[in-house]
Amino acid sequence: MKISRRIFITLIGATFLVGIVSISYFVLLLPGLYTEAKEQEYLRSTETFHRSVTRNDFSINSPPNLGNLQAVTLRIPLSGYDVSVFSPSLYAQLEVNDATLKDMIDAFVDRTHHVEDNSDINIDDLFTDFDFSIFRQYFQDSGLTQLVNIHHVETNDFTVDEGAHTSQLITSDDIILFGSRIKSNGGTYSGYMAFSHDDNFLYFSVSSAATPDLSELTPIVLNSVPMIASLLIVIAILSSTVLSKYLAKPVEVLAHQVKHFDTEKTDQFSQPNRGDEFEILETALNRLSADLKQSMHVLSVQNKELKQAKSKQELFITNATHQLKTPLSSASLLIQGYLDGVGQYQDPHVTLPRVMLELKKMNELIHASLNIAPQTSDNSLQTINLKESIDSIITFYHPKIMDKNLLIHIDVPNGNIVTDPQYFIPSLENILSNAIKYTATNASVSITYSSTYLTIVSEGTFIDEAILPNISDPFVRSHTEKESGTGLGLYLVDTFLTYLNIPWTIENTEKGVAVKLKLGEHYDNN
Numbered sequence: 001m002k003i004s005r006r007i008f009i010t011l012i013g014a015t016f017l018v019g020i021v022s023i024s025y026f027v028l029l030l031p032g033l034y035t036e037a038k039e040q041e042y043l044r045s046t047e048t049f050h051r052s053v054t055r056n057d058f059s060i061n062s063p064p065n066l067g068n069l070q071a072v073t074l075r076i077p078l079s080g081y082d083v084s085v086f087s088p089s090l091y092a093q094l095e096v097n098d099a100t101l102k103d104m105i106d107a108f109v110d111r112t113h114h115v116e117d118n119s120d121i122n123i124d125d126l127f128t129d130f131d132f133s134i135f136r137q138y139f140q141d142s143g144l145t146q147l148v149n150i151h152h153v154e155t156n157d158f159t160v161d162e163g164a165h166t167s168q169l170i171t172s173d174d175i176i177l178f179g180s181r182i183k184s185n186g187g188t189y190s191g192y193m194a195f196s197h198d199d200n201f202l203y204f205s206v207s208s209a210a211t212p213d214l215s216e217l218t219p220i221v222l223n224s225v226p227m228i229a230s231l232l233i234v235i236a237i238l239s240s241t242v243l244s245k246y247l248a249k250p251v252e253v254l255a256h257q258v259k260h261f262d263t264e265k266t267d268q269f270s271q272p273n274r275g276d277e278f279e280i281l282e283t284a285l286n287r288l289s290a291d292l293k294q295s296m297h298v299l300s301v302q303n304k305e306l307k308q309a310k311s312k313q314e315l316f317i318t319n320a321t322h323q324l325k326t327p328l329s330s331a332s333l334l335i336q337g338y339l340d341g342v343g344q345y346q347d348p349h350v351t352l353p354r355v356m357l358e359l360k361k362m363n364e365l366i367h368a369s370l371n372i373a374p375q376t377s378d379n380s381l382q383t384i385n386l387k388e389s390i391d392s393i394i395t396f397y398h399p400k401i402m403d404k405n406l407l408i409h410i411d412v413p414n415g416n417i418v419t420d421p422q423y424f425i426p427s428l429e430n431i432l433s434n435a436i437k438y439t440a441t442n443a444s445v446s447i448t449y450s451s452t453y454l455t456i457v458s459e460g461t462f463i464d465e466a467i468l469p470n471i472s473d474p475f476v477r478s479h480t481e482k483e484s485g486t487g488l489g490l491y492l493v494d495t496f497l498t499y500l501n502i503p504w505t506i507e508n509t510e511k512g513v514a515v516k517l518k519l520g521e522h523y524d525n526n
Contacts, residue, residue: 078200176195178194404442405441412447
């Protein structure tokens with residue numbers, strides 16, 4: 001499944017989940033939360049109205065805004081019966097003359113004022129033994145009957161909602177607030193009372209408001225479910241389209257490029273987004289691709305070199321076999337001639353020295369072949385004195401030098417070279433021995449060091465130009481050479497110096513054959 005389709009399905013599911021949670025919130029939680037919030041608002045409004053009276057801030061011209069809350073506050077003197085009535089739409093001062101009402105006022109003041117701590121007031125016991133039915137009689141006997149005839153008066157019974165939360169709050173200025181939910185005639189109301197007193201007055205506030213009921217919101221919300229579902233589908237489709245273009249499209253583009261990387265003409269990954277994680281991913285893929293191509297190129301070069309080395313090895317084995325076959329065949333013929341008593345070969349003083357010469361050639365060839373491949377595990381860099389090494393080799397070949405009456409010219413400063421002596425010394429020895437061996441009699445060999453180059457020139461000796469490009473290949477020898485050799489000397493030199501990372505060249509000059517070794521960073525003249 002494509003990632004764009006997965007995003008679409010996920011967003012549809014998430015959108016409907018949000019819709020279900022939202023509808024559940026409106027149906028189940030919001031009505032209760034709203035009711036609780038309004039009840040707390042009514043409680044605070046009751047406190048505000050009560051405090052405006054106790055602090056003498058009340059003004060009938062600018063009463064506190066109580067909204068839907070109906071509130072009345074009575075200011076009852078601790079001694080006397082001049083009662084003040086405060087409400088947002090009424091202010092009145094009343095003088096109580098009825099003895100029964102005076103007794104009720106005295107009992108109410110006594111129950112509230114003489115409590116040492118206002119928190120000890122029990123709202124259930126506050127109005128115990130008060131008979132409020134007398135007010136109905138007073139109402140019927142009042143002067144209102146002169147205006148209307150009152151035949152019958154009834155009031156709704158009310159009960160306190162036991163399942164509702166009853167609030168009690170003591171403020172910082174000792175106002176005690178009570179709040180409860182009251183059911184009457186199918187309706188629900190929130191009722192509140194507030195008490196406080198000072199040295200002269202007792203303040204008693206009563207307020208009430210219809211409790212907000214959002215249960216009627218439920219059918220409205222449920223009837224709106226089809227419209228809400230349709231709206232959610234439209235939102236999900238639009239959002240999934242946008243997000244698919246922004247999120248899924250880059251991934252799908254990169255996935256397509258990765259899948260068809262071998263067949264695509266371009267070698268770069270590219271996606272439309274910029275400045276975000278997709279651009280980082282694109283950069284990482286391009287860097288990985290470049291590293292992979294570089295590694296593949298290196299492996300290809302190494303594989304090519306291995307193939308060349310294998311071919312070279314096969315050629316070397318073939319040539320070595322051929323080179324060994326020649327002296328072996330010669331020795332066999334000499335011995336056979338000796339055994340058969342053929343001519344001069346029956347004389348052991350003639351035959352055996354020649355057999356020994358052929359065996360010596362085979363020994364030299366085998367010895368040279370065994371030293372062709374450097375052993376990297378035995379590589380050990382050391383500091384050796386270049387001039388002393390040259391002098392030591394020249395001393396070793398002194399008899400040959402004297403026999404050919406050669407002049408050896410050495411101009412090498414007394415400096416050191418840091419290298420592996422087990423490969424450098426044989427290379428230097430092969431070059432110097434070739435110079436001594438192939439330089440013409442009564443000529444000279446020049447050995448100099450200048451500008452990081454060690455140069456050995458064999459005067460009067462030249463290499464056939466036809467074989468000069470391949471002179472370092474195994475078993476390559478000039479047909480004009482008078483001296484015998486294995487044809488592996490310069491091959492060993494090239495193998496060892498390449499391993500030691502020392503560039504070298506061999507060429508014909510006006511004076512003769514010149515071999516140059518670029519010692520460079522290996523040389524230290526301090």
